[in-house]
Amino acid sequence: MTERNRSRGIGRRQLLAAGSTAALVAGVGGFPAILKAQAPAIKVGILHPVTGPLAYSGTQARAGATMAIEAINAAGGIKSMGGAKLEAVLGDAQSKPDVGAAEVEKMNEAGVSAIIGPFASGIALATTQAAAKHNIPHIVDVGVVDQVVTRGLANTFRFGPGLAKVVDTAIANLVALNAASATKAKTVMIVHEESAFGSGMAKTLNEQLPQKGFEILETISHPNPTRDFDNIALKIKARKPDLIIPSNYYGEFVLLARTLRQQKVEAKAIYSILGGAASNFRFVNEFEDAAQYIIDCNHWVDPRKPEAAALRKKVEDQKLFFTYEVFLNHECVRLLADALERGKSSKREDITAALTSSSWAGHMMPYGPTKFVNGQNEGAAPVNTQIIGKDIKVIFPAAFADAKPVFPMPARG
Amino acid sequence: MMPSLRLSGQRALWAMAGVAIIGVVLPLLLRSDFWLNFAIMVLFFTVLGQAWNILGGYGGQFSFGHAAFFGTGAYVTAVLQVKFGINPWLGFVLAGIGGGLVGAAIGFLSFRYGLRGSYFALVTLAFAEVLRILANAAAFTGGGVGTLIPLKQTAANFQFVDKTGFYFVIFALMLIGLLLAYWLENSRFGARLMAIRENEDAARALGVNAFAIKLGAISLSGALAGLAGAFYAQYFLYLDPRLAYGPGISVEALLVPIIGGMGTIFGPLLGATVLHVVGEIARKVMGDAVGLNLALYGMVLVAMVLFLPNGIAGLARRQRLKPKEERL
């Protein structure tokens, strides 16, 4: 069983990597030694929307998760379990909740110990529910909508922050930014995509920003896809807000940023929240000029931690962009590995118990040790980044910022 | 020309009885939740496809907008439950009514103005889009954030702990769909509807009230699609405007019966089964290569059209009725 699974699932690369060691062992101790050394592989469901409209994020997420699995296996697997290897069972939710739920059923029968995924909130609602029926621990990688963890499903763990936390942090940092600067931003325009995360964010902002003394001039919701942002730029130009707060998917964000630049729209800051491209190196590389000084409140790594830089290099060596989908999934796999290491068991209920009591501090996120309360990692928080030159710098929280915020941003002429 | 495999009268009833028996026994044999879920999804798309088949297959009115009915049914159940605490079983019935009413409204407008063929198809598409945009803007649907039905797994709440419960609901709905199709094939209403499909002007000349018949068909079709929508809402507990009213559902709804055999009782069941099996096989064959499984699925689709011009049901007929077909 073990041998069969290993050779089928782990893939050629893994076998090659293990090959040299195996040959050595075989040479010294003979064939039976390998069998003894080989603990059963632990199957992990890696479930993302790698086709359909969310394919980009899904692919990035899958890359992050599989890289982590390869790294853990290469480093000797789960040591407390006799060096047991992780085996990825890949799933494609096709950007649809019903397909995501069907994939969970398939993974259940494939005998996965846990599931990591599935990027989008709408899919996460379906997959966590399906996984709960089989008591499969389900680590949610992104899925920011708050209801993902507030439904009382004991199997659901969200490593990253939820929408409420993101918006709270964004507002707090905005207030801090204002306080530290001579020029104060007061008026705001929000440009958000119309699906769950953009609308949810706009709703919360509309409730909270006025309490902090900001005046919302207008909230513009736009569909996905939006083909043209000229009119939105016109409106912004006419209303002259101090702050532009965008929240959109990648394609729309790029179009918006380009149009703002083209129409020479000036503001004190473009302060995006979960901006689709604002902390994406592809955007920075391709449109350095339009991207300059855009601030984003988003998932990001702790720049002080060497693992973060190492992972970024590894990702870029594979000709991929270092985006939040990659590192969040990478760290979700390591979170699971930590739970396995401590629980010494690949049984679903043991993993759930180990995750519930998790206090893992070895990650590259700016979170502190993990602590799950009703499935939400309480320490999780976004950070503020700003595009400065060709790099994405952390500007908040001050404790580990690697650049000073440029605010207000200089006129771009 | 009479399209494809026609199991009529007695034979169709026997076949339905067979399907009913297999369907009841199936969950006892399926020890696997994956396959049970698979069966549920096949039946779900069968119901949706049967809804389309009533209007498109028997009535010859091609809709690209069945999401309008499906989404309405889904939202009726979800919103009544979340906002007004109305029991989803009652919501289920109301979803059928809601879907039927939307069908009647769209039908009234488009048939009143004599839209046929691709014009009718495009207008239904536009209506579905209008509903999607409205659902996105309205507050009571939760707008773009969507509507989440609270998790409360009791049968009285139309949320079964065991998937078998969902299975029997959708299976019953599928049987109702079969009976409807059977009724269409054996009733005056159905005969008139099919006469309109073959030649509307001729049917009119013979005194058929084409407007009323088509209106009846689209309402019936809308009601069945609305029920499918309510089922979807209860099974997945989450809706947003794109899931409910997006073009994806409209395409699935027409794919299933056309592949299976339009205007046949069992066409949608055949179509949904084959499409899902093909989808699963494509996944197996292509493994984890991103996109290739769907590409293969698309190729099979193209190949089916190339080689099975009358759907899968047409295949059976071709063998049996070969000599007769020459005459066409």
Add this chain to the structure above:
Amino acid sequence: MLEFSILLPALLNGLTIGAVYALVALGLTLIYGVLHIINFAHGSMLMLALYGVFFLHALFGIDPYVSLLIVPPALFVLGYALQRGVIGRASHGKDENILLVTLGLAIVMDNLALYFWKADTRTIDTPYGFDTVDLGIATIAVPKAVAFVAALLICCALWLLMARTDLCKAIRALAKERQGAQLVGINVPHLFAMSFGIGAACVGAAACLLLPSFYVAPDVGQVFVLIAFTVVVLGGMGSFAGALIGGMIIGVTESIGGLFLGESLGQLGIFVIFIAVLLFRPTGLLGHRA
């Protein structure tokens, strides 16, 4: 009120974006007018063309406007081959089969693109990408101004082509009277494929003009396909001038709707007009009764 102060520039924006819609719709209207088929693969052909333009630029440094000499002919070949080799054969004389086969082709093309080129959203940076033309009342991005003028030119060119050449006279005859055309010895499958090819070439041209101000991803076709249908119906299926005017109307409606109702709800205007035209004038603004 703010909305009125920017009404004029918004109108102008609507016209330029409408020209792009018209460009995409030109090919669709030709295909519809002659073959009477609803081509679901239209968006996917646009996607392939956009990738063509993108890679010509990325790999060989060819400017998208220079690609106008390369991509449309390539798309013509693709379109001709698809119609002759697959769509025509699959139709078996039934509309639903054509619908299905173009749908299948769209799924194949989109997912092969996903497999080969990944899901990344790709953009190109051209020297003129951020340049604008100041018209006094509004500043228009250069790529959009170019697309606007090109749309007018292409529309005129197509019209001339259809009015003057023998080939296209035959196509028009075919569009009107299929059996009659067959009787007088017109090679129907060839002409169908020619029409489909020309329609595809239009999509190729649209891609060259679109990419400098847009992006390409495997599912980009869906961005335009629905709107292109709307334009075709509005203008009258098969009418080039109709597609142009229809595109402008849709562009302006979207623009003005967005201005007063917000971009999300503003889309409503497009479909309301669409439904109204279908109900009250189903042949479209410039269409003829079939």
